[in-house]
């Protein structure tokens with residue numbers, strides 16, 4: 001028996017006027033999801049416990065079966081596990097986004113944040129800028145590390161956990177109110193603008209019509225996490241297929257295998273087919289029981305407020321991942337259970353995450369359930385099936401009795 005989770009980051013949304021009151025998931029052409037919906041269990045699951053901040057950190061921990069109320073120690077330390085930073089118990093790590101601020105204002109605090117991802121900057125280009133920050137912001141007890149695309153890391157030795165604002169929560173706002181209260185971090189951010197705004201790589205980007213990656217932005221602070229072993233807990237060997245350090249870091253912490261896929265980049269133009277193939281190979285050739293396929297694109301399109309591209313990312317998941325994975329497992333003679341769901345909503349209307357429950361679809365190749373015509377937010381609400389503790393859903397996927405992990 002094989003088990004698959006297809007995690008469509010930020011896919012859930014709200015009815016949108018320009019889509020005639022449909023959500024992007026309803027509006028997308030998803031023949032595979034619709035086909036499976038008719039034979040699947042469909043319901044709603046709360047992945048972000050009430051009172052916790054909605055994000056892929058808390059929500060994916062739940063989906064992989066770790067109660068975030070017990071295991072969550074911040075976002076950045078999970079990413080540090082993937083980046084390979086061996087954190088001391090007294091280290092505090094921070095996510096360091098390379099963001100785009102407006103450039104016309106005199107004072108740093110008057111600038112407006114217009115892009116949390118600097119036009120999805122490549123890791124290669126971002127690495128050049130992070131090197132410039134390492135040189136220009138050198139300070140005892142503070143260390144920068146390169147991550148993926150716009151997502152990087154700052155470790156503060158013997159540091160403090162600070163309340164900081166995620167940049168994707170304040171797009172189009174003046175930054176003054178959201179700057180760190182801590183003087184060192186605040187000064188580092190201001191100085192990062194001086195280092196980056198006239199960096200040759202940014203002058204080049206502006207010529208090409210791309211957003212300049214002109215400031216560091218710190219958030220997501222936390223200390224080293226301790227996750228229980230996925231294999232010991234579930235008696236299943238698991239593989240993670242994701243482009244982003246957050247998911248790869250959760251996999252490192254849980255002792256799952258991370259599989260690298262060429263061209264997987266966390267953006268709209270990621271290698272969807274390569275991810276599907278990597279999952280099939282892990283399950284049929286490499287002895288894995290479980291594959292977690294994470295696709296960041298719908299979330300990023302939600303943050304960008306781009307409805308058509310959000311729809312496109314969902315259609316790509318349907319045609320290049322859900323259909324082919326199911327087909328390949330069937331052709332390999334494998335029985336399988338496949339769970340499709342977002343981690344959290346990233347509604348186009350707010351361009352950030354919300355903590356509302358999300359729709360899930362659980363398909364079992366051995367048996368047909370009384371499903372729905374389609375898999376989407378409305379269909380899932382109508383079934384009345386609701387899982388309140390998201391971290392228990394994986395036990396349902398594995399047909400286990402509930403655990404308390």
Ligand SMILES: O=C(O)[C@H](O)COP(=O)(O)O
Nearest residue numbers: 009055056057151168299
């Ligand atoms: O900064 C990021 O990686 C994303 O914009 C945050 O969204 P996520 O929590 O869905 O990954």
